[in-house]
Amino acid sequence: MSTEVQWSELQRDPKSVAALADQGDVHVRRRDGAALLLTRVDRAAATASGAIHAARALRSLLAHLPSETLAAAAASLADEFPWVDVLPPEDRRQFVADFARAFQGSAELGHWGMLDQTIREWRATAAIHADAALAACLAEPINDDLGPVRPPMED
Structure with missing residues (x-):
């Protein structure tokens, strides 16, 4: 209430x-x-403790899943983060692992900035994969100075 x-x-x-x-x-x-x-402090402590236990359980669960099941976990996360669909399969699995690790770290610290940063970084990666021309350009070797760098996209 x-x-x-x-x-x-x-x-x-x-x-x-x-x-x-x-x-x-x-x-x-x-x-x-x-x-x-x-x-109340006791309610806040119980919430934090519950988040830590949930994060540890999620990370442990994901760490023991076979790779094909991990792909299913990535598909489940796509319900919340639809941009996961544009990531290559290996990146999807890495996103799941990074998400679980950041979730646990954030819960342990009581600061959710780590999880937010992980999500923002993977969303930016997905934006690159969504633009085939940009992805191809970024995959090429860099041989000379390309000039000033544009600021990163904002949320």
């Missing part, structure tokens, strides 16, 4: 907002900034 209160309510009556936090997460809205999330 999640409840929403205004910052002024937290300032005016912190005990009642704390009671709400005992029942579930509380979103504290502020006019001058992003909303805050008020949660």
Whole structure:
């Protein structure tokens, strides 16, 4: 259960907002900034612990799958990340392995930037594979200076 209160309510009556936090997460809205999330430490710790266990189990499961089953795992991830379909088969398997590793690392650290970066990098790789001319150009050896480099694509 999640409840929403205004910052002024937290300032005016912190005990009642704390009671709400005992029942579930509380979103504290502020006019001058992003909303805050008020949660109990034991609930946050259980969530983090659950994420770590799930990440470890996923990584272990994927590490023991035969390569043809790993391809099926990549196909399953394509439901969430449709651009996986344009990756070559070996890259799909590597994406699954990198995804599981980044998922575990992010869960262990409690910071999900590692997983986000892994997804962004593989999405960029898929964008290259989706453009046959670009993929062919990038596969050629570089023999001279090609000039300034364009900034990477933005999300």
